[in-house]
Structures are given as structure tokens and as C-alpha cells.
Amino acid sequence: MIGRLQGLLLAKQPPEILLDVNGVGYEVQLPMTCFYELPSVGETATVFTHFVVREDAQLLYGFIDVNERTLFRELIKANGVGPKMALTILSGMSAAQFMQCVKLEDVTSLVKLPGVGKKTAERLVVELRDKLAKLNLNTGADVSDAFVTPTETGSTIIPVSDVKEEAMSALVALGYKPPQASKAINAVYQDDMSSEALIREALRSMV
Known part of the structure; x- marks a missing residue:
């Protein structure tokens, strides 16, 4: 089991990174809420992993911390939820938001996530409510502002087409349909927006 990696961040292509650990490049997929907290390419990054x-x-x-990984592991234990869906859930809302939805039985918010129908949302609430209460995870969070603001990592201006294409690629990889992703991206795009900021706002607009 590979539980933790620390190395040089070689590339960031949401939702995946390439991490150089002693000469070995590891491809790692992260929820977008964790992706935003990564350092710049060329810096050292540490992630807790699930293999x-x-x-x-x-x-x-x-994942940036063990609590997020613990929540991911609980999600994939739920009936009908695989790693891809768990990644999508934790990209569309933070760990704090998800736990709040489960606690309040907020099925309406959960079904807005791609691949999560009403039955799946209801099953998540039933299966995870007691487990998450017992775990008492410290997600830190003020649920009203649970999305992490991506840090701007330099002054290089990336062409609008590249920014939108990268955002589109990330959203489709997370399970959103291309028309839905395109509509969300175009609705929130602003001049000089980074791809990470665009993904964040597009996700936020759909939940």
C-alpha cells in the first residue's frame, strides 16, 4: 500500500498531477478541492494516497490531509460508489460540505453532482450518517465558504482557449457532460482567470 508521497511536483493537469519521488514519477488524481491547495509546479508537494x-x-x-482520505475511503465503501464517483463528489463539494449534507439529510444538494441520482444520494445519507458522526473528522471548516480559493502561481498569461480547454478536460474527467461543463465554464469565465479558478467557479455554480 502506498499511503503517502512527497516529491517534486512536475506537472498539474486537473484533476491529475505528476509527482517525482526519488526519480520515479507517480500519476496521482486529486479531488479539485485538494488540487487548489497544491504548491506551484517545481515545488515540493506532499499527498496522502489511496492505492x-x-x-x-x-x-x-x-489528498492534502488524512481526514480527506478517510472520508474518501468511507465513500468508496458505500454501495454503488466507486473511486471515480467519490473523486467527483469531493471535487463538487468540500469534505465539510459533504458531511453537512449527510448530517442534514440534504439529498437535494447531493443529486446535483454528476452520477449521483436520488437513490444514490439517499443511500449515502443512510450508510454514512452514523459512520461520519463517529469519525468526528476535523475538516476545519466553515461550510459557508468551504471551497478553497486557488492561489495564483505567477504572472504568466495563459491563452483563453487553453484555460477553457483545461477546465473542460477536468470537468469531463470528473464526470460532467460536455454541454453542461461548457455552459458552466462560459457562464463564470472572466478575463485573466487561471484554469484552476475557472474550474473552481464552474463547479461551484453547478452545486
Whole structure:
């Protein structure tokens, strides 16, 4: 089991990063709420990981702290929820927001996430309500502002087309349909927006 990685951040292509650990490059997928907290490319990053082995792939999922990883692990134990859906859930809302939805039985907010229908949302509430209460995870959070603001990492201006394409790629990878992703991106885009900021605002507008 690979539980933690620390190394040089070589590339960031939401929702995936490439992390160089002693000469070995690890591809790690992160929820966008964790992705925003990463340092700039070329700096040292630390992620807590969950390793998934399938017949056709070996996948690493990363998190900024162990509480987020714990919540991810509880999510994938729920009936009908795999790693991809768990990643999408924790990209569309922070750990604090998700826990609040479960606590308040807020099915309406959960069904706004791609791939989460009413039955799945209700099942998540039923299966995780008691478990999350017992875990008492310290997500830190003020739920009213649970999205992390991405840090601007330099003054380089990226062409609008590249910014939008990267945002579109990330949202589609997270399970959103291209028309839905495109509509959200165009609705929130502002001049000089970074791709991470655009993804954040697009996700926020859809939840």
C-alpha cells in the first residue's frame, strides 16, 4: 500500500498531477478541492494516497490531509460508489460540505453532482450518517465558504482557449457532460482567470 508521497511536483493537469519521488514519477488524481491547495509546479508537494488495483489499471488517489482520505475511503465503501464517483463528489463539494449534507439529510444538494441520482444520494445519507458522526473528522471548516480559493502561481498569461480547454478536460474527467461543463465554464469565465479558478467557479455554480 502506498499511503503517502512527497516529491517534486512536475506537472498539474486537473484533476491529475505528476509527482517525482526519488526519480520515479507517480500519476496521482486529486479531488479539485485538494488540487487548489497544491504548491506551484517545481515545488515540493506532499499527498496522502489511496492505492486502487484493478484488472486493467493501478490508480493512485491523493489528498492534502488524512481526514480527506478517510472520508474518501468511507465513500468508496458505500454501495454503488466507486473511486471515480467519490473523486467527483469531493471535487463538487468540500469534505465539510459533504458531511453537512449527510448530517442534514440534504439529498437535494447531493443529486446535483454528476452520477449521483436520488437513490444514490439517499443511500449515502443512510450508510454514512452514523459512520461520519463517529469519525468526528476535523475538516476545519466553515461550510459557508468551504471551497478553497486557488492561489495564483505567477504572472504568466495563459491563452483563453487553453484555460477553457483545461477546465473542460477536468470537468469531463470528473464526470460532467460536455454541454453542461461548457455552459458552466462560459457562464463564470472572466478575463485573466487561471484554469484552476475557472474550474473552481464552474463547479461551484453547478452545486
